[in-house]
Amino acid sequence: MTQGHRALAAARVRVDVAGSSANLGPGFDAVGLALELRDVVETRCTPASDPQAPRTSVHVSGEGAGEVPTDDRHLVARWVRGGLAGLGAGADHLDLDLTCRNAVPHGRGLGSSATAVVAGLLTAWTLVHGEAEQAGALTRAGWLVSSSAAAEGHGDNAAASVLGGAVLAWADAGGYRAVPLEVSDGLALVTCVPGEVLLTDVARALLPATVPHADAAFTGARAGLLVHALRGHADLLLAATEDRIHQSQRSGAMPGSAELLAALRAEGVAACVSGAGPSLLCLGSTAATVQQVADTVAPGAWQVDARPVGGPARAEVLG
Numbered sequence: 001m002t003q004g005h006r007a008l009a010a011a012r013v014r015v016d017v018a019g020s021s022a023n024l025g026p027g028f029d030a031v032g033l034a035l036e037l038r039d040v041v042e043t044r045c046t047p048a049s050d051p052q053a054p055r056t057s058v059h060v061s062g063e064g065a066g067e068v069p070t071d072d073r074h075l076v077a078r079w080v081r082g083g084l085a086g087l088g089a090g091a092d093h094l095d096l097d098l099t100c101r102n103a104v105p106h107g108r109g110l111g112s113s114a115t116a117v118v119a120g121l122l123t124a125w126t127l128v129h130g131e132a133e134q135a136g137a138l139t140r141a142g143w144l145v146s147s148s149a150a151a152e153g154h155g156d157n158a159a160a161s162v163l164g165g166a167v168l169a170w171a172d173a174g175g176y177r178a179v180p181l182e183v184s185d186g187l188a189l190v191t192c193v194p195g196e197v198l199l200t201d202v203a204r205a206l207l208p209a210t211v212p213h214a215d216a217a218f219t220g221a222r223a224g225l226l227v228h229a230l231r232g233h234a235d236l237l238l239a240a241t242e243d244r245i246h247q248s249q250r251s252g253a254m255p256g257s258a259e260l261l262a263a264l265r266a267e268g269v270a271a272c273v274s275g276a277g278p279s280l281l282c283l284g285s286t287a288a289t290v291q292q293v294a295d296t297v298a299p300g301a302w303q304v305d306a307r308p309v310g311g312p313a314r315a316e317v318l319g
């Protein structure tokens with residue numbers, strides 16, 4: 001297929017991308033952790049039947065079905081086209097047909113928007129370059145981290161979805177970057193997801209422009225401790241997930257989450273708000289953590305699940 005400025009290596013591609021939990025308490029806008037809970041997107045591109053009006057159709061099942069747009073405004077489709085344009089392939093002469101099977105709930109603090117952007121950009125990359133070989137995989141990961149973080153605005157979520165595992169993300173003059181963080185094999189993760197939605201933009205608007213120096217110093221020290229605790233020092237996870245710069249500031253928008261957070265921490269569970277909320281993430285060392293969380297959470301209002309750490313984003317050429 002030779003549409004646009006550059007020949008495509010593939011016309012049909014499947015990608016699957018894990019959701020993520022950002023912040024882990026003190027690592028605000030910096031630490032992310034992939035969760036094994038994946039959105040799968042299959043994309044077929046064909047020469048536009050009407051070159052003046054390229055068509056996008058999206059079929060959605062699972063999370064977001066009946067809620068998200070199914071045309072050019074769909075977040076994944078936008079970044080398939082955006083990625084093709086950024087890679088010099090152009091997309092304005094292609095019809096796109098996307099099938100999305102979504103597992104990451106929307107607006108709950110599990111990184112659905114970053115997952116969607118990574119899925120769109122990884123699709124574009126794979127359409128242009130095909131499946132990445134060993135050397136290409138590093139180039140692809142660097143491009144995906146910087147492009148998806150810039151597009152979505154949260155390097156913590158985007159880098160975790162791209163690389164899998166835990167990450168530390170930051171931005172400098174060259175753009176967004178990320179490095180993996182070591183996570184102990186024995187780390188148990190439990191998510192508590194409520195029915196209510198809290199959009200990230202709404203939660204970000206609640207943050208103050210400045211924080212007291214003492215709170216910044218406290219939180220910075222805990223973020224350093226978090227990196228150490230994740231390596232297998234489960235006894236330090238409770239202290240390492242304490243934050244003073246964003247969780248309490250947002251609690252008015254998620255009173256149920258704030259209440260459960262306090263109850264879990266009072267029981268000794270290393271719980272924190274997942275991303276911008278309203279879900280919670282609990283970290284611990286053994287299945288006992290899962291039981292402890294289940295015993296503290298009132299039945300009915302929360303979906304409680306133990307989840308493995310998520311792996312990296314994957315892509316496959318189908319044709």
Ligand SMILES: Nc1ncnc2c1ncn2[C@@H]1O[C@H](COP(=O)(O)OP(=O)(O)O)[C@@H](O)[C@H]1O
Nearest residue numbers: 068075106107108109110111112113116199200
């Ligand atoms: N897979 C998806 N497909 C289409 N749109 C999506 C998808 N995932 C997220 N979105 C859009 O992003 C919004 C949620 O983003 P955001 O407020 O950042 O919450 P989250 O914490 O889930 O990332 C959804 O309401 C929807 O508009």
Ligand SMILES: N[C@@H](CCOP(=O)(O)O)C(=O)O
Nearest residue numbers: 022029109110111200275276
């Ligand atoms: N660091 C960001 C993370 C937002 O994560 P999301 O999963 O809620 O989109 C923030 O805390 O605002």
